[in-house]
Amino acid sequence: MRILHTADLHLGRQFNGIPLDDDHGAVLDQIVSAITSNGIDVLVIAGDIFDRAAPPTSAVRQFNGFLARVASETAAAVVMIAGNHDSGDRIASMAIMTDTRRALIRGAISSDEKPLVLSDAHGPVAFTGLPFAYEYAARECFADEALHTPENVLAAQVSCGRRNIPGAARWVVVSHAFVAGASTSESERPLTRVGGIETVSSAVFEGAHYVALGHLHRPQSVGASHVRYSGSPLAFGFDESDCQKSMSLVEIDAVGRATIETVPFEPIRRVRVLRGRHAELLLAERSDDFIKVVLTDDAPVIDGMKRIRDVFPNACELLYERNERVPEVKSLEVRAMAVASPVEVIGDFLQHVRDERLSENELAVMASSLGRLRETEDMQ
Structure with missing residues (x-):
């Protein structure tokens, strides 16, 4: 069975106040193309479909149009869950009139997670969708006041989902969580209150043949090769300028082994950090990319950002390299000891x-x- 795993669309988001509607439209087109060109059986979206619980109308229309294309132009089933940025009720409402033979849409936490069971030439494959939920909602759902951490919540969800898996089925779990050991980005919202333990162990997914994760924006496997974040389709911060965004194309064989390839996204505007002298950067080729400029000039440049935007209209930040250097502290008498980080x-x-x-x-x-x-x- 061939699965296309993506997550963290964050529709409705802006980059430093600049709308990303066209950028999102381009990556949604690429997802549809990847489904058709790779013979995908199941599209998985592992949460954070929207950037906030009450997204702008344009984002909702954009996603509705995308789902309509998946339904009409492809034969792929869809499995998607709510993430911590989404409204669970909003995502759940999309399932009301859905063909349950072809879609599993999970918005609110449940104590009886039923899977979507599909079949290929080797037998059944069960997909369990575990929407994100905070501890207070999980305690009410499971009637268990001992659920104090995200790992407690996820363990309870996995246990409930596992009970409904047919004995001979290969098992795919879709979840939105911070698995310990994974690499983070600056643009991710914490999953717990200040001081809480946010991470969960990859061992909580024991028994699953593939775990499709959302929340962290860098594509990566963590704990085991089959426990994987697809990452976000777009970079949302300059700390992600070095990150190649991609979808994960997963093929599960007869015994449940998951083979993973990446399908790169091609954004219409990249996120880049440019370093150099102001006069040199003004000679660069014009670009609509999102730019952070680090000037190496020794003296301040008059109207530096204004002139940079003649070449890079979406320049978002300008700073000087000299301000990033740690000032050297000298002593006439005693050499100060270096303070370890x-x-x-x-x-x-x-x-x-x-x-x-x-x-x-x-x-x-x-x-x-x-x-x-x-x-x-x-x-x-």
């Missing part, structure tokens, strides 16, 4: 205890956690 301290401790420094995945989790601690301190 928190990550360095933790890395040294781990090397001492387990003879191993932080891995790339651990560094990503540590940086994310320290960032939230700083935000908490700033709020106090």
Whole structure:
């Protein structure tokens, strides 16, 4: 069975105040084309369809038109869930008149998650959609006051879904969560209150042959190759300027092994960081890309951004490289000791205890956690 996995469309979002309607239209067209050109059996959208619970009318119309094209121009089934940016009730309303033989649309949490069961030449494949829900909603749904973390909630959802899977079926789980060890971006909204434990273990999905994840915007597998984020189709921050956006094309064989390829998105406007002298950048080819400019000029440039926008009309930020440098502190008498960063301290401790420094995945989790601690301190 061939699955096209995407997520985090964030329809209705803007980039630094600039509407993205045309950009979203282009990637939605590419999803439809990928379905038809790759013989896709199931399209999975793993949450954050819209950027906010009450999206603009233009975003709703855009998505409705997209679903109509999938229904009329392709034979693919659709499995989609609500993410933390979505209104669960809004997403659930899309399922009221839906052909349940061809679609599974899950907006609100349920204590009895029924799968969409499809068949290929090797037998049944069951798709379980687990919409995002906060702890308070899960405690009410499952009548369990012990659900205090996102992992508690997700474990309860997976357990309920697992009970309804036919014994011989291969199993695909669709979820919207922050799995421990994954790399984050600046544009993702936290899934829990300040100070809460946001991450969940990939082990919670035990038994699934493929886990289609949403929430994090970088395409990546985490914990195991079959537990995967497709990432967002568009970059929503300059920290994602180095990230190739893509869809995940997943083929599940007769025994449930998932083979994964990526289908790259081609945005009509890219997100780029340009570094150089002001006069040099003015000689560049005109571009409508979203641009962050880092000037290497020693002296301030008069009307710097205004003149940059003659070449890059969607330039969003301008700063000077000299302001990014850490000022050098000199002493006439005593040389100051270098102050180690928190990550360095933790890395040294781990090397001492387990003879191993932080891995790339651990560094990503540590940086994310320290960032939230700083935000908490700033709020106090």
